[in-house]
Amino acid sequence: MNLKRIRKLNNKEAADGPVIYWMSRDQRVNDNWALIYAQEFKRPVIVLFCLVPEFLGATIRQYAFMLKGLQEVEKGLLKNNIPFHLLIGYPEIEIPKFIEKNRAGILVTDFDPLRIKRNWKDKIAKRIKMPFYEVDAHNIVPCWLASDKKEFGAYTLRPKINRLLPEFLEEFPKLSRQKQRPVRINNKWETLISYLKIDFNVKEVDWLKPGEKEAHKTLKNFIDKRLNDYPELRNDPNLSATSDLSSYLHFGQISAQRVGLEIKKSSAAKKAKQVFLEELIVRKELSDNFCFYEPNYDSVSGFPDWAKQTLIAHKKDKRKYLYTKEPLENGQTHDDLWNAAQLEMVKTGKMHNYMRMYWAKKILEWTKSLEQALEMAIYLNDKYELDGRDPNGYTGIAWSIGGVHDRAWQERPVFGKIRYMSYNGCKSKFDVKKYIVVQSEK
Ligand SMILES: Cc1cc2nc3c(=O)[nH]c(=O)nc-3n(C[C@H](O)[C@H](O)[C@H](O)COP(=O)(O)OP(=O)(O)OC[C@H]3O[C@@H](n4cnc5c(N)ncnc54)[C@H](O)[C@@H]3O)c2cc1C
Incomplete structure (x- = not known):
């Protein structure tokens, strides 16, 4: 494989023993460069996933989708005689413990730019005595x-x-089937729920399996x-x-x-x-x-300078509508289009891309401060979107509210030079009435 997909996260030398692939962002058996790389060492490979009791506000909607996917991963790996362990707890503690217990010689993981994952990896890289490789499999x-x-x-x-x-x-390349059949591992999928400290009120979705x-x-x-x-x-x-x-x-x-x-x-x-x-x-x-x-990808300091300056210059502009968390979360603003988009996300776990832009920009328009707008958009996005907590989400929100990857537009109240979107603009692009009716029937 092309070794440019791999970085070494520490300076330790390889020891004897199996290769551990700590699966994290890339939860699949096929077409997975991290798993392919783990097999390149020609040693037995063990795959593990470390389940934390809570993760950046994820609810049962996202946890259930992930856990069902991981059960399929377990089956797919076993067909290739690759053992799969589901560890429970925090990676920086559980992974070094697992490595020690299994006398592993090499650790491989997949790449993720998010802070929380990088912090886990930094700690693990220091704690273990073997090489730690990161593969961009995403x-x-x-x-x-x-x-x-x-x-x-x-x-x-x-x-x-x-x-x-x-x-x-x-x-x-195709995955190789390991020679030896692994011993049976009981990952206790059915008892996991009791371990999770998450919100169970956000319902799972059934339109996407x-x-x-x-x-x-x-x-x-x-x-x-x-x-x-x-x-x-x-x-x-x-x-x-x-x-x-x-x-x-x-x-x-x-x-x-x-x-x-x-x-x-x-x-x-x-x-x-x-x-x-x-x-x-x-x-x-x-x-x-x-x-x-950008280490501050989820805060105002991560916005480009021109955007910060223009937003600060308009900080004190009068807002015609001001909403707190509750009316926003319940889709109870004066704007029926915004409410419909919010409820689409709450009910189905997916808001359409076009509406995501409008939705985030209105949060900027209707909240007391820029910081509050950003925090609210991330909170709602990550609580309800099935694809939440993704670099696409942080960046999409930073684009909508903070001009990231965009340019300055004509200056106007509240937004300054940040690109504006309006209800009438939406009307000229699609049938707004139809969208509102359809969402209310879901
Ligand atoms: C405010 C806001 C919040 C967003 N939150 C998220 C989020 O939490 N998670 C998320 O994955 N995406 C997010 N996006 C990006 C985009 O809206 C979704 O990726 C897209 O709607 C997903 O639907 P799809 O797979 O049918 O997209 P398609 O149009 O079929 O696109 C195919 C793929 O391309 C990528 N893609 C599409 N649009 C974008 C985009 N604007 N930026 C980056 N990649 C894109 C996605 O991986 C997507 O699955 C957000 C965008 C905005 C403006």
């Missing part, structure tokens, strides 16, 4: 290689990615039925014209690289492929770039 072009700095926008990242795509958008198989079905369905119309229809929230892949991509139940390869192979029109791959590769990998190089 991006097609490894994040640190695509660019060595925070990019200004899609226009600066795009040429860098495009230059490297021929090297990295390649077919995956979790797991690697379902992810592939969803991709096939999109390619067969909707890809050709994607460029024209994707911005209409009344149509199901997009791929619905974001939750699968978020949990790593499908690889973006596999999606990219299948899209390229398909018989769809060139333009459709181009427009979709721009979102899947350039926009998505731009979000990882932002979170990787």
Whole structure:
């Protein structure tokens, strides 16, 4: 495999013993560069996942989707004679303990730009006595290689990615079946619920089924039925014209690289492929770039200077409407379109991309301070969206509220030079009335 996908996180030398793959962001058996790399050492591989009792405000909606996907991972690995252990507790404690107990010689994990994961990895890298490798199994072009700095926008990242795509958008090798059948492991899936300290009131969704198989079905369905119309229809929230892949991509139940390869192979029109791959590769990998190089990706200090200046200059502007958490969360503002979008997210776990932009911008318009707006948008997004807590989410919110990857627009109250979106603007783009009625019937 291309070794540029790998970074070493410490300076320790390899010892005897099996390779541990600590699966975290990329929760799948197939098309997984981290698992493929773990097998390159030609030693027995053990896969583990470390389940924390709470994670950045995730609820049972996201936990259940993930755990069902992981049960499928367990089965898929066992077919290849690869043991799968579900550890319970905090990775910086459980992983060194597991390594010691199993006399492992090498640790491999997958890449994630989010702070919490990087902190876990830093601690583990110091605590263990063996080499610790990180593989970017999520991006097609490894994040640190695509660019060595925070990019200004899609226009600066795009040429860098495009230059490297021929090297990295390649077919995956097949997983090797291990010789020895593993001893039976009882991961006690049925007792996990009692261990979780999460919100159980946000209901699971049933329109999207979790797991690697379902992810592939969803991709096939999109390619067969909707890809050709994607460029024209994707911005209409009344149509199901997009791929619905974001939750699968978020949990790593499908690889973006596999999606990219299948899209390229398909018989769809060139333009459709181009427009979709721009979102899947350039926009998505731009979000990882932002979170990787901007430590404050979820706070106002991560906004570009021009945006901070203009927002501060308009800090004291009079807001016509001011809402606290409750009316926002319950979708009880004066704006029926915003309420419909909020309720779409609460009920289904997915708000349409076009509405996400409008939704976040209105939170800026209707809250007392910039800091409060950002905090509220992240809180609501991550509580209800099935694909929440993703670099795409932090970046999408920072784009909407803080001008990240955008430019200055005409100055106006509250927003300053941040791009504005209005109810009437939405009316000119799609049938707003229909959207409101449909959401109220869900
Ligand atoms: C305020 C706001 C909040 C957002 N929150 C999230 C979030 O929590 N999680 C999340 O995954 N995405 C988030 N997005 C990005 C985008 O809205 C979703 O990725 C998209 O709606 C998912 O639907 P889909 O898979 O059908 O998209 P498709 O249109 O089919 O796109 C295919 C894939 O391309 C990527 N993509 C599409 N649009 C974007 C984009 N604008 N930025 C980066 N990548 C993109 C996604 O991985 C997506 O699955 C947010 C955007 C905004 C403006």
